[in-house]
Amino acid sequence: xxxxxxxxxxxxxxxxxxxxxxxxxxxxxxxxxxxxxxxxxxxxxxxxxxxxxxxxxxxxxxxxxxxxxxxxxxxxxxxxxxxxxxxxxxxxxxxxx
Numbered sequence: 001x002x003x004x005x006x007x008x009x010x011x012x013x014x015x016x017x018x019x020x021x022x023x024x025x026x027x028x029x030x031x032x033x034x035x036x037x038x039x040x041x042x043x044x045x046x047x048x049x050x051x052x053x054x055x056x057x058x059x060x061x062x063x064x065x066x067x068x069x070x071x072x073x074x075x076x077x078x079x080x081x082x083x084x085x086x087x088x089x090x091x092x093x094x095x096x097x
Contacts, residue, residue, distance in 0.1 A: 001031065001045055001046075001048075002046050002048045002050075003043060003044070003045050003046075004043070004044045004045075004046065004050070004052055004055075005041070005042070005043050005044075006042055006056075006066055006067065006068045007040050007041055007068075008020055008035060008040055008041065008042050008059060008064050008065065008066060008067075009040060009064060009065035009066070009067060009078075010063065010065050011037035011040060011064060012037065014037060016064070017035040017036060017037040018035075019062060020033075020035045020042060020059055020062070020064060021033045021034070021035045023058050023059055023062060024042065024044045024055060024059075027044075027046075027050055027054065027055050027058070028049070029047045029048070029049040029050045030044055030045070030046045030050055031045045031046060031047065032044070032045040033045070052068075056068070065078045066078055067079045
């Protein structure tokens with residue numbers, strides 16, 4: 001079993017987190033998903049065959065952002081920098097506006 005943790009931006013209510021959870025649970029090989037709109041976080045458990053980029057694209061297509069950089073101060077809605085270039089909390093210019 002593998003686990004994927006990332007930030008989801010743009011969620012303002014429990015309906016938003018429920019929408020993201022439904023998207024995640026609808027992906028092939030996902031076994032569980034927990035999304036918290038207050039923390040802006042998602043944890044997805046899968047069997048190791050899931051394509052994370054496909055999940056991220058589905059979430060973005062639904063109107064939310066995905067940050068995988070791990071920097072809580074990052075201001076980019078869709079930052080995929082590894083490691084995050086937003087060390088100061090500014091926009092890193094990764095085109096993740």
